[in-house]
Amino acid sequence: MTNDEIEAWAKDPRRADTMPFGLYEPAHRKGITGAALAVRGVLYFRNGFTPEVRQALVRCFEQYNAVITDYHRALQEAAGQTPSKTGPLRWFYAEGEDPAAYDQAPGFERLASTVPANQTLAVAMTSAEHKLATGFYDFTVFALSDWKAERKRGLDGLAFSVPRAFLVHRPAVFQAMFNAFAEALPTVHGHAGFAVNVPPMDRRPNEASEYFYARRFGPGIDVGDPMRSNVRKLFTKIKTVDWLNALDADLVREVGGASSLVLPPDWFIREPLKNGGLLIQAGAAPESGISNGPGKPVAPPAAYVLLNQALRPIVADTLDTLQDGTLDSTAPLLSTVVATEGWLHRLDVPEEQLNIWWVELHKAPKVTDERTAIAEQTRKFRERMGLPVEPSS
Numbered sequence: 001m002t003n004d005e006i007e008a009w010a011k012d013p014r015r016a017d018t019m020p021f022g023l024y025e026p027a028h029r030k031g032i033t034g035a036a037l038a039v040r041g042v043l044y045f046r047n048g049f050t051p052e053v054r055q056a057l058v059r060c061f062e063q064y065n066a067v068i069t070d071y072h073r074a075l076q077e078a079a080g081q082t083p084s085k086t087g088p089l090r091w092f093y094a095e096g097e098d099p100a101a102y103d104q105a106p107g108f109e110r111l112a113s114t115v116p117a118n119q120t121l122a123v124a125m126t127s128a129e130h131k132l133a134t135g136f137y138d139f140t141v142f143a144l145s146d147w148k149a150e151r152k153r154g155l156d157g158l159a160f161s162v163p164r165a166f167l168v169h170r171p172a173v174f175q176a177m178f179n180a181f182a183e184a185l186p187t188v189h190g191h192a193g194f195a196v197n198v199p200p201m202d203r204r205p206n207e208a209s210e211y212f213y214a215r216r217f218g219p220g221i222d223v224g225d226p227m228r229s230n231v232r233k234l235f236t237k238i239k240t241v242d243w244l245n246a247l248d249a250d251l252v253r254e255v256g257g258a259s260s261l262v263l264p265p266d267w268f269i270r271e272p273l274k275n276g277g278l279l280i281q282a283g284a285a286p287e288s289g290i291s292n293g294p295g296k297p298v299a300p301p302a303a304y305v306l307l308n309q310a311l312r313p314i315v316a317d318t319l320d321t322l323q324d325g326t327l328d329s330t331a332p333l334l335s336t337v338v339a340t341e342g343w344l345h346r347l348d349v350p351e352e353q354l355n356i357w358w359v360e361l362h363k364a365p366k367v368t369d370e371r372t373a374i375a376e377q378t379r380k381f382r383e384r385m386g387l388p389v390e391p392s393s
Helices: 003-011 051-078 108-114 146-150 165-169 173-184 204-217 249-254 302-310 337-344 351-363 368-385
Strands: 018-021 030-045 091-094 121-126 138-143 156-162 187-197 244-247 268-273 277-282
Touching: 003 018, 018 204, 030 173, 030 204, 051 108, 051 138, 051 156, 051 165, 051 173, 051 368, 108 121, 108 138, 156 173, 165 173, 173 187, 173 244, 173 268, 173 277, 173 368, 187 204, 249 277, 268 368, 277 302, 302 351
Parallel strands: none
Antiparallel strands: 018 030, 030 156, 030 187, 091 121, 121 138, 138 156, 187 244, 244 277, 268 277
């Protein structure tokens, strides 16, 4: 891409919340989308090799696809276009196979039922305009084979994303999806909030763009491949707190039990997750950070800081690198252990400064008015997915 093309991209309102492929890697630049700021949910779970969990994943995908297809068609109608027969997904990626057009691919349900238990199930579906690009919509599954799971090679993972505007046009739906998916799977932990989608086929040339979003807009933006091996190996720790959070019973016990968490209900929503687990929403909407004015670093969202303090015993202190970059990378990256550990501690504040963050929290919108809508939407997902209408506590 030329500099004029990059400038035109930045000024094009249709390209909002995106960056061109390899923007900070001149040798890799292409005129396709390399980074897309989205709202992403990630869940880590066990036993993805079993038929029961594979079917639960299929039910999760069916609900996700139905929701985004309905939203996609509504946007087309609002723009005066004839609604398409299909949703926004365009490309299908399966391990060991070339990318296929989504409408010509075997489909997730078929792969989930035909990939044997002794093989890893690795699938991604995106709304990218090109097979090497990325998009706002992404549904990715990584489920270990039975023998790797038995050897504790890591947890399995599910990631799903939507554009930021989805939260405005479909209030409470994303939260309900996250809650229902966490209940449908044997979830260990998970989180959701702002994140940056990069191409499934070529992350490295776009990781600098991913990290740019986090540096520019604030520490509330997640960084790194959610299916990265070192992240999936967090059995007794979590990578980060976020807007939406899921913890199993063991992790809840590690922080002293649900009753020990001082999270005021005006700004935090807590719901039970299976037998002793917990779902926590921190704030009315995902946040990237709090602006401190020109030239000053963006401060973390107050709700995230206070939840991080409450869950500090289970938040990872150290981790191998979260990014790699290319051999020619010169832009800032989380490609060293020191940089990665700095990011893991980005929400930590000194004990004596916590009162400042409680004051900031009281300036934030309350979640009071959302509770009923989220509960109703979650109930609908549970019914459609064959889950108990009321979760077990």
